[in-house]
Amino acid sequence: GNSVTQMEGPVTLSEEAFLTINCTYTATGYPSLFWYVQYPGEGLQLLLKATKADDKGSNKGFEATYRKETTSFHLEKGSVQVSDSAVYFCALSPLYNFNKFYFGSGTKLNVKP
Amino acid sequence: EADIYQTPRYLVIGTGKKITLECSQTMGHDKMYWYQQDPGMELHLIHYSYGVNSTEKGDLSSESTVSRIRTEHFPLTLESARPSHTSQYLCASSGGRRNSGNTIYFGEGSWLTVV
Numbered sequence: 683g684n685s686v687t688q689m690e691g692p693v694t695l696s697e698e699a700f701l702t703i704n705c706t707y708t709a710t711g712y713p714s715l716f717w718y719v720q721y722p723g724e725g726l727q728l729l730l731k732a733t734k735a736d737d738k739g740s741n742k743g744f745e746a747t748y749r750k751e752t753t754s755f756h757l758e759k760g761s762v763q764v765s766d767s768a769v770y771f772c773a774l775s776p777l778y779n780f781n782k783f784y785f786g787s788g789t790k791l792n793v794k795p
Numbered sequence: 796e797a798d799i800y801q802t803p804r805y806l807v808i809g810t811g812k813k814i815t816l817e818c819s820q821t822m823g824h825d826k827m828y829w830y831q832q833d834p835g836m837e838l839h840l841i842h843y844s845y846g847v848n849s850t851e852k853g854d855l856s857s858e859s860t861v862s863r864i865r866t867e868h869f870p871l872t873l874e875s876a877r878p879s880h881t882s883q884y885l886c887a888s889s890g891g892r893r894n895s896g897n898t899i900y901f902g903e904g905s906w907l908t909v910v
Contacts, residue, residue, distance in 0.1 A: 716898070781890070
């Protein structure tokens with residue numbers, strides 16, 4: 683079946699630290715992969731996406747590379763800011779049923795000044 | 796920027812009342828979804844629709860109902876609210892003419908508190 687597993691939080695970092703949030707997936711074929719961010723009291727916003735192996739999605743200093751060999755899509759940022767504090771969700775959409783979306787359980791990031 | 800709107804954003808209502816959460820999108824998407832989420836926690840799909848007059852129950856059982864009479868509109872109704880319905884409800888959509896892929900877009904959410 684299809685599923686997404688992401689690291690449990692909360693993750694607490696100091697400002698300007700390097701961020702990695704791990705995400706691995708199970709799917710048949712080549713799904714599309716996504717990272718969403720949710721700020722307090724708001725809905726989910728698309729942060730970045732990748733649709734095929736070795737693609738790198740990037741946005742607002744965040745990056746994630748679609749790794750087929752390790753079935754991973756880890757989120758990274760070189761220097762986090764207090765404003766990056768939010769909950770981050772990894773998600774996939776299967777190749778043969780792109781109307782379905784599978785979300786990880788979310789990772790809360792706290793960035794301290 | 797996603798064009799999907801939810802009203803009300805915040806609602807406090809008494810037990811037993813009927814409520815409708817509104818969701819509209821202007822992206823021409825044919826697929827729409829309702830998720831239930833406790834603050835910062837995982838998402839639970841409760842309803843989805845692949846087009847007009849099409850509605851299906853999601854993975855999490857819910858006492859709410861939905862309708863899809865127009866492409867752009869996907870309201871969720873609770874006939875008799877209970878405190879256990881207190882949660883955030885997120886509407887989403889995907890697909891359509893303006894979408895370049897299968898990305899799902901979310902509204903800002905409706906926070907429901909039943910007292």
